[in-house]
Amino acid sequence: MIRMTEPSKITAVPDHQPAAGGIAARARASVGPKYLSGLNPEQREAVETLDGPVLVLAGAGTGKTRVLTTRIAHILSQGRARPAEILSVTFTNKAAREMKHRLGQMLGHAVEGMPWLGTFHSIGGRILRFHAELAQLKSNFTVLDVDDQVRLLKQLLQAENIDDKRWPARMLAGLIDGWKNRGLMPSQVPSGEAAMFANGKGGKLYASYQERLKILNAADFGDLLLENIRIFREHPDILRQYQQRFKFILVDEYQDTNVAQYLWLRLLSQAPSSTSPRLRGEVAPQSDAGEEDSPQTALVETPPHPDLLPASGEKEKTKNICCVGDDDQSIYGWRGAEVDNILRFEHDFPGAKVIRLERNYRSTGHILAAASHLIAHNEGRLGKTLRTEDVEGEKVTVTGSWDSEEEARGIGEEIEQLQRQGEKLNEIAILVRASYQMREFEDRFVTLGLPYRVIGGPRFYERAEIRDALAYLRVINSPADDLAFERIVNVPKRGLGDATVQMLHDHARKRRVPLFDAARAVVETDELKPKARGSLRDLVAQFDRWRAQREVTAHTDLAQIVLDESGYTEMWQKDRSADAAGRLENLKELVRSMEEFENLQGFLEHISLVMDREGGAEDDAVSLMTLHSAKGLEFDNVFLPGWEEGLFPSQRTLDEQGRAGLEEERRLGHVGLTRARRRAMIYFATNRRIHGTWSTTIPSRFLDELPAANVEITESKGGSAWGGTGGYGASRFDDMEAFGSSYSTPGWQRAQANRNRGGGRNGGRSGGFEEEAATFSSSSSSGPDFGSFSSRRRGPLTIEGELIAKSTGTTSEFSLSDRVFHQKFGYGRVTKIDGNKLTIAFDKAGEKKVVDSFVQRA
DNA sequence: ACCGGCTAAGTTTTT
């Protein structure tokens, strides 16, 4: 669990009081409710300013969550609202859980009664279920995930005879998603954009996709908000009901809101109109305004939101909405977030009070200064100056490496050194820009026997086995769920292939019935071959049986029965691939997680919205993740590798988003730096392998944007890249002194020189690689050869051998040519043994050096 | 219906 340290560090009475009324404030501070004690003046103002719109600009590590939860506690304890009258939205389930947890600590058990604390989507979904019929849905509608969406769209493309090679379903899904993020119903999509896909058919496809969703009784994630917005607009009476209910609205991570979320908040935050409610079905004045005003601007710039301006001349009254966010941490523009929302807050919510939280309780002075200086290069920001009363601490280090392997090696050694100094691995994180960077670290850590944990990756409910299992349950619960039926009809293999499914589709379409009903009918005919027919008949019978059992069996038991009887469990038991065991474990976990829900229906309604990745293991391990998934986390020691032009900032972002993209990348750097409490260590490599081929890179421009006074340039410890002795010699630091605070270490110079060179391979390397080879490699004396570069480097390295021997000291229980299994690399054969260090030829992953504790006998 | 080989593409991620 993430430590949030700020409360304990604060003394009871804030050191700085506002100039005016200092004494009175001090007196109040000591008298006020105990949950207010320990807040600094700004935090306290953010908590106590209950009336009218409030924007809390909360920089990294300034106690944002604390303010949110304390504010809720304050509202409740002041009797301003009951728990059910507070709408509190977050983006992730994790954030929602964290808030509930902290509220619980603050208030005791009272949290149970906060029904409207949740993610945008779960609350939107909740509201939509209440009014499902207004969206042509039933209240038990299914929430589709991306995979379902894409499959559905593929069918539509096929039906329209559109070449899905040229116009991939994924692309259309992305477009539709983008439109929904911007709050656009099919009729509102600017015609220029609608025409972009498949020679003008984009808009039509969007419309028919929506129609299909209704038939399937399904909604996608975007609909959960979009349909809310539509219902609110078309039924002012309903909107008014919610406006009256929610006395207070709190929003977390406001900088990440997209247009749809903004519209949704905007509607809910208006004071309930005093005019008579409009009649059902009558169109609200706002709803049409959008299209005519800005037909084509949307393509180029953020569309203005004309439909948000007060309907007539009357002044819109805004209720008590409090948005907390940090424009400097907006890193999700590419998925529809509008930094503009936060930048425009004061304009959108007239009379808004803006409170800045600038006191950082997390990082040391140097780290904070470096992060602040970097982000100051952005133009589109509201501007905050983070300050700390913590020590200066260590300077941020910038280390150049010859290539990405050396970078990984250097960081590996640095981590081992930190470990020797008593640092917990849990307090060490490596934050990368792109996930492909992780591989080298994983390889390295496996070789070192360094425990690590990858954060992110496929989420629990996105895994194939979970989605398959859910599909079975969905078909039981809702026989009309064609997408679920199609997903599992031949999983495990039942001999019901494409031909059969196509046949069922034809049947279903002709009679306008769901696939399942078509299946039931078809098995009564002799349209199918006997084998397929029998298979299908069995399947239909099984579902009938399961549905009957549902009445008399606990839903968890039913799930287990379904998984077993369908042969699904068996399918994975027989599977010998590397991750089969994990999948079975996930299935168990799924069944376990069902216990929290009353019944199957309840489970299915929430599963797609609240299920997230498995709770991490409690072991001490280094965390490896992307900068994006690091947002909201903090660690004592943070490694930031790969600060090179093209990678970070990402070339693609620059190409596609231009200056805005560059600023978002810079914010990403700011996020990365501010994750660190005590040490931030930046790395760049001169050569990096991208898509298999080595290319020479130049250091990131962000390095130039760091303040020299807070940064120290060091040489890689991962084996000397350039000149030098290759160890931890003190002379290295003497050398550093000469270069002072400018970026002109030998490595840096070489990197700069490489800018002008055509990236000639032999040019830059002569000094570096060979010297290193002399120092480290005992196995090879041949010249550089990039083809076998990595494998040769991984030859028996004395230094590694010593390190390993020191740390474990046992001899291996494996023998040559043993068949072994590795969590990550799968099955392989031992080809070499060196102490507890094995060289294994993996069937799939190739030859790797691995510490024996990482493998088991196959 | 299934498997194997080929081709093309290749950030970031939540719900």
Place this chain on the structure above:
DNA sequence: CTTAGCCGGT
């Protein structure tokens, strides 16, 4: 260099 997805052969 990988990997996913598609097509063609058995």
